[in-house]
Every structure is written in C-alpha cells, then in structure tokens.
Amino acid sequence: MYIEQLQKFKINLWTYLVIPGLFLGLMIYNYISTEGVDTVAMMKDMTKLIGVNGTFVALVSPLALMLLIVLFYNKFIQNNTIRILTTSRSKIDWKRVFFSFGLWSLFTIVTTVVSYYAAPEDFVVNFKPEKFTVFVILAILFVPLQTSFEEYLFRAHMLQGLGLATKTRWIPLVVTSFLFGIMHIANPEVDKLGMVIMFYYIGTGLFLGILTLMDEGLELALGFHAANNLVGALLVTSDWSAFQTHSILKDVSEPSANFQIFIPILVIFPILLYIFAIKYKWSNWKEKLFGTIKPIEVKEFESIERD
Template identity: 90%
Template sequence: MYIEQLQKFKINLWTYLVIPIAFLGLMAYNYMATEGVDTNTMIKQTIEMIGINGTFVMLVSPLVFMLLIVLFYNKFIQNNTLRILTTSRPKIDWKRVFFSFGLWSLITIFTTVVSYYNAPEDFVLNFKPEKFAVFVILAIILIPFQTSFEEYLFRGHMLQGLGLATKTKWIPLVVTSFLFGIMHIANPEVEKLGMVIMFYYIGTGLFLGILTLMDEGLELALGFHAANNLIGALLVTSDWSAFQTHSILKDVSEPSANIQIFIPILVIFPILLYIFAIKYKWSNWKEKLFGTIKPIEVE
C-alpha cells in the first residue's frame, strides 16, 4: 500500500517529474563540470583551505537544503503529508527506524573491529579527541539529513511517482536503484577503484528499494542508511573517500577492486533481508516486488 495509497488523493503525475529532472540535470552538470578533474586532489585542496570539518560541512550542507526542498514540494505543491511520503502505516514507525539503525551500527562496528585485528597494518590511529568531538556533533546533525534526502528522493518521491505512472513495482525498484548508483559516479571512490564499485552502489540501492517495498514504508531504509554513513564516518576514513573525517581510524591500505565489493550485495544484504522478514513477518514477496499497482477508491 506504500504506492497504492497515493491513489486516494488527486495528485497530478507531472508533479513527480519536476524534482527528479532538476536533480538529474544538476548531477549531469556536476559530472561534466568535474570531468577530467581529480576529485580527490580537489577535496585535499579544500581541506587545506578550510579544514576537514569545514570540508565535510561544505559537502553535506547542500543535501540538507535539498531535503528541505523535497519536503516543501511534497507538502505545498503536491499537498501531501510527510507520513504518506514515509509509510503506509497510520503513523511513522520510529521503532523500525531505530531497530534498523541499531542493527546496522552493530554490524558495522563488528566488521570494522574484525578488519582491524585481521590486518592492523592497514590502519593507523586517527583519533584526536577535540577534533573528533566537534565532528561527532556535526555528523549527528548533518548526516541523518543527508541520508534522509537520498531516501525521500529515491525510495520516496521517485519510487512512488514511477509506481503510479507505470502501475508496476519492479520498474520503479530497478530505475531508482540504478539512479541511486549513478548519483555516486563522481565520488573519488569510483576514480580510485574503477567503475566496478558501481555494482556496490546500485546493489545498495536495490537492497534499500526491496526494504521499502517489502515493509511498505521507508523506516527501515532510513535507519540503515543513516547508520551506514554516520557510524562509518565516525569509525574509519581514508585519503581517497568522499567523506574524509576526523574518525577514530584511518585506512592506509592501497585500495583495490576485489571480491570484497560484492560481499555486502551477495551475502550481508540477503541476511539482513532475512532478519527483517522474520521480525516483521513479511510475506507475498512476488506480489510486493513484481505485482501491479491495483486501483483503489479515490477520495
């Protein structure tokens, strides 16, 4: 009912085109403007000028503003509510958000500790208490806005709009997952590891889309995405990542595209889906992922 519920309201389909077209146009412009530019070098130069925390704020703040645009557009242009953009439940289920956040936080911490003890030579201690404390505050404030923007845009606004337009569920699932991956194409990780990393980004988008469709809401995706970016940024940084932060550890290993890129997609994400499916008693996978949008009574 996450997509179907919108049929109760008189929403013009063309209104779902404005924000995606504007955002994709901005992405295309940004990609062309930085083509041939070493983004990693550009980030390092920015860090030299305004510092690590300043660079972090500069990179993340625009996405906070974009979240406000999406929510404003949803409320005042489409006359929609935050609840409908978020979930098919009578109200937003914050327990789902925090469960997903907590589960992925624990897994991220565990895998980081295992990686550190398996190959301590790949890490150096990067912990500087004062700078870390400032970064913690900035990260807690800004990262949930950044990740929520991506979820409300791709798994909310775009997925619902494409679902209404195509009367399908699999088309919006595939399209939004692909676009979510493409959004990261200008990241320095792509430049360092090659286009193979796009399998991870697109696969993550697919995982988050499946979460949204199976659970009939964004809550689990919101929690996972926030934990992934926030806890990851607090634990480990590197000189070639999009987020270069005052984290606890710094990864100094030489990055390479190997089988580890596919482990989350092929192993960890399916296990998470199984855990969520058991906890929330998911059923009828075929209908929820590949079924059609059935008409319901319009008010």
C-alpha cells in the same frame, strides 16, 4: 499500500518530474564539469583550504538543504504529508527506524574492529578528542539529513511517482536503484577503484528499494542509510573517500576493486533481508516486488487520511 495509498488523492503525475529532473540535471552537470579532474587531489586541496570539518559540512550541507526542499515540495506543491511520503502505516514507525539503525551500526562496529585486528598495518589511529567531539556534533546534525534526503528522493518521491505512472512495482525499483547508483559516479571512490564500484552503489539502492516495498514504508531504509553513513564516518576515514573526517581510524591501505565489493550485495544484504523478513513477518514477495498497482477499494480509501 505504500504506493497505492496515493490513489485517493488527485495528484498530477507531472509534479513528480520536477525535483528528480533538477537533481539529475545537477548530477550530470557535476559529472561533466569534473570529468578528467583528479577528485581525490581536489578533496585534499579543499581540506587544506577550509579544514576537514569545513570540507565535510561543505559537501553534506547542500544535500541536507535539499531534504527540506523535497519535504516542502511534497507538502505545499503536491499537497501531501510526510507520513504518506514515509509509510503506509497510520503513523511513522520510529521503532523500525531505530531497529534498522541499531542493527547496521552494530554490524559496522563489529566488522571494523575485526578488520583492525586482522590487519592493523592497514590502519592508523586518527583519534583526536577535541576534533572528534566537534565532528560528532556536526555528523549527528548533518548526516541523517543527507541520508534522509536520498531516501525521500529515491525511495519515496521517485518510487511512488514511478509506481503511480507505470502501475508497476519492479520498474520504480529498478529505475530508482540505478539512478541512486549513478548519483555516486562523481565520488572519489570511483576514481580510485574504477567503475566496478558502481555495482555496489546500484546493489545498495536495490537492497534499500526491496526494504521499502516489502515493508510498505521507508522506515527501515532510513535507519540503515543513516547508520551506514554516520557510524562509518565516525569510525574510519581515508584520503580517497567521499567523506574526509576526524574519525577514530584512518585506512592507509592501498584500495583495490576485488571480490570484496560484491560481498555486501551477494551475502550481507540477503542475510539482512532474511532478518527483517522474520522480524516483520513479510510474505507475498512476488506480488510486493513484481505485482501491479491495483485500484484501491472504496472501503480502503476510508482508512487513508491526510495528516
């Protein structure tokens, strides 16, 4: 019903091309304009010029602003609601958001502590109370907006639009996952680790897409993504990561692209899907992931109202 519910409303499918087209155009331009540029060195220069927190805000605030653009476009151009863009339920289930956020936050904290004690030589304590406090405030303000923009663009706006256009579920799942991965191609991590890390980004997009389709809503993906970026940024930074932060720890190890990149995709994400499936009693996986978008019966339309 997450995609099907839109069939009640007369939506011009062409309107789903505007924002993705503009955003993808900006990504392509950014990639071409930075090709051959040492993005890690560029980040260091930027940090020297406006500081760590200034660089963080400069990188994150445009994406936070784009969330407002997506929501405005959805409301006033497509005459839709945030609720329909977010979920097939009668209202947004914030318990789902917080459960997903808490589960991934706990996992991130535990694995960070284990990594620190297993290889303390790979880290230095980066904790500076005053700077960390300022960063916490900035991160809480901006990171959820940044991650929500990516979710509302890829797993909501684009996934719903492609679902309506193709009458399928697997096509929007694959396409949005691929584009989500490609969005990160200009990240400093790609320069440092190579193109193999794109498997992680695309795999993460696939995981978040499966969450959305199986749960018939965006809540679990919103919680996971916010926890991944927010808690990760608060705990660990490095000289070669996209987020330069006043975190508690700094990773000083020499990064390398090895089998560890595939552990989340092949092991951790499937375990999380199993946990969510048990908790929320998911069933009919084949239909929800690979089925067609079928017309909704008239009686089903009656239960779908614009907020």
